[in-house]
Amino acid sequence: xxxxxxxxxxxxxxxxxxxxxxxxxxxxxxxxxxxxxxxxxxxxxxxxxxxxxxxxxxxxxxxxxxxxxxxxxxxxxxxxxxxxxxxxxxxxxxxxxxxxxxxxxxxxxxxxxxxxxxxxxxxxxxxxxxxxxxxxxxxxxxxxxxxxxxxxxxxxxxxxxxxxxxxxxxxxxxxxxxxxxxxxxxxxxxxxxxxxxxxxxxxxxxxxxxxxxxxxxxxxxxxxxxxxxxxxxxxxxxxxxxxxxxxxxxxxxxxxxxxxxxxxxxxxxxxxxxxxxxxxxxxxxxxxxxxxxxxxxxxxxxxxxxxxxxxxxxxxxxxxxxxxxxxxxxxxxxxxxxxxxxxxxxxxxxxxxxxxxxxxxxxxxxxxxxxxxxxxxxxxxxxxxxxxxxxxxxxxxxxxxxxxxxxxxxxxxxxxxxxxxxxxxxxxxxxxxxxxxxxxxxxxx
Amino acid sequence: xxxxxxxxxxxxxxxxxxxxxxxxxxxxxxxxxxxxxxxxxxxxxxxxxxxxxxxxxxxxxxx
Numbered sequence: 001x002x003x004x005x006x007x008x009x010x011x012x013x014x015x016x017x018x019x020x021x022x023x024x025x026x027x028x029x030x031x032x033x034x035x036x037x038x039x040x041x042x043x044x045x046x047x048x049x050x051x052x053x054x055x056x057x058x059x060x061x062x063x064x065x066x067x068x069x070x071x072x073x074x075x076x077x078x079x080x081x082x083x084x085x086x087x088x089x090x091x092x093x094x095x096x097x098x099x100x101x102x103x104x105x106x107x108x109x110x111x112x113x114x115x116x117x118x119x120x121x122x123x124x125x126x127x128x129x130x131x132x133x134x135x136x137x138x139x140x141x142x143x144x145x146x147x148x149x150x151x152x153x154x155x156x157x158x159x160x161x162x163x164x165x166x167x168x169x170x171x172x173x174x175x176x177x178x179x180x181x182x183x184x185x186x187x188x189x190x191x192x193x194x195x196x197x198x199x200x201x202x203x204x205x206x207x208x209x210x211x212x213x214x215x216x217x218x219x220x221x222x223x224x225x226x227x228x229x230x231x232x233x234x235x236x237x238x239x240x241x242x243x244x245x246x247x248x249x250x251x252x253x254x255x256x257x258x259x260x261x262x263x264x265x266x267x268x269x270x271x272x273x274x275x276x277x278x279x280x281x282x283x284x285x286x287x288x289x290x291x292x293x294x295x296x297x298x299x300x301x302x303x304x305x306x307x308x309x310x311x312x313x314x315x316x317x318x319x320x321x322x323x324x325x326x327x328x329x330x331x332x333x334x335x336x337x338x339x340x341x342x343x344x345x346x347x348x349x350x351x352x353x354x355x356x357x358x359x360x361x362x363x364x365x366x367x368x369x370x371x372x373x374x375x376x377x378x379x380x381x382x383x384x385x386x387x388x389x390x391x392x393x394x395x396x397x398x399x400x401x402x403x404x405x406x407x408x409x410x411x412x413x414x415x416x417x418x419x420x421x422x423x424x425x426x427x428x429x430x431x432x433x434x435x436x437x438x439x440x441x442x443x444x445x
Numbered sequence: 446x447x448x449x450x451x452x453x454x455x456x457x458x459x460x461x462x463x464x465x466x467x468x469x470x471x472x473x474x475x476x477x478x479x480x481x482x483x484x485x486x487x488x489x490x491x492x493x494x495x496x497x498x499x500x501x502x503x504x505x506x507x508x
Contacts, residue, residue, distance in 0.1 A: 367457070
């Protein structure tokens with residue numbers, strides 16, 4: 001019922017956006033009396049329509065696939081009656097200087113409602129008290145055994161591989177060192193592995209610290225941008241990124257692709273592409289929720305997105321042969337094209353269009369076109385946000401941030417992405433640039 | 446009505462420009478901050494041919 005209402009709202013918004021578009025063409029007619037302004041206004045109007053067309057087509061395609069994915073029956077989560085047959089799960093926690101968070105993370109893992117699992121913490125040569133704070137949990141008697149391993153610093157991918165090599169489970173769940181996993185997440189993840197074609201399941205990452213404006217906007221982005229895309233891709237079993245905060249993998253699938261590589265800064269994206277290239281299905285389970293902290297300050301957010309962008313571009317470059325392998329590995333091909341479009345083309349179009357309208361407004365006084373552009377984007381984004389919030393059963397308060405999502409938040413991120421793309425093309429050196437933990441997370445009670 | 450429309454369209458133009466300027470400024474600040482630790486690391490390492498200016502005190506051997 002709620003989804004249907006949201007669908008109607010969305011369609012109404014698209015219709016209104018189209019009507020606004022038709023009206024602004026009429027405005028262009030008025031400006032066309034002056035030859036130069038009329039020509040430029042005409043060009044701007046065409047650019048505007050093309051961009052809106054691309055955006056609307058993108059939203060409609062994602063929403064259509066997401067709705068189809070939602071209509072398919074989801075596997076039932078593992079229940080108490082099935083406990084005897086529950087596959088053994090190993091949870092790998094790579095940790096580097098996670099002293100503020102490691103106790104909260106381990107407490108949340110001990111509270112997990114799943115009968116057969118173990119936790120392997122891999123301290124990747126931390127210089128703080130991560131190891132000392134994790135060690136008492138190894139000695140604690142509980143149903144869920146915890147092992148704490150320590151190794152020389154080798155990077156997140158190395159810590160994950162080290163943990164995977166020590167894992168006894170047939171299903172490996174990888175999380176981040178600051179992830180709080182909800183109690184029932186494993187039951188939802190594990191259910192998909194009855195299908196022998198499924199190699200990995202992506203969890204649902206939710207931002208927990210929403211009081212600050214930046215982190216609130218990221219919470220909305222995770223729902224509208226990342227969650228919607230994963231739902232759509234899951235319809236084809238081709239989710240392009242199993243996120244670092246929560247991902248479940250079949251151990252044989254990981255062995256098939258030699259687990260994580262260390263030659264990019266987006267090891268989660270790289271691993272997912274390797275799985276898709278080998279023909280494994282990668283799906284999304286929105287009910288398997290993990291809570292994470294999002295950056296609250298401008299520079300911290302831009303540093304994170306800089307790393308994500310350069311890491312993604314590194315993976316796209318590494319796997320460039322996959323762009324033309326539609327017959328050999330169609331899922332990898334689709335995933336690469338989708339992320340190439342989202343990660344590079346769309347930011348260029350978005351910032352470019354914004355520049356065109358600003359120049360048109362300043363140099364030629366075509367402010368009214370810019371107003372129509374904003375109104376149309378606003379309606380499209382607000383309607384999509386409402387739909388996604390309803391479907392994901394998220395807090396309605398996120399909808400208040402929808403008007404600022406594209407016209408402010410995405411512009412800031414897209415400019416940072418373009419800077420990162422230039423650095424990647426120029427092969428500027430980079431480090432992991434780890435963000436300081438804010439300590440906003442605590443285990444769910 | 447026209448005056449409201451003109452006001453809104455000028456406001457949108459201003460906000461668009463301000464957003465773009467803010468985005469570029471923040472990105473440049475982020476890039477500069479990223480490059481600073483690398484510059485400090487390079488400055489902290491002395492050049493290989495630097496003269497050893499400090500000598501460890503070696504006490505005289507006892508008789």
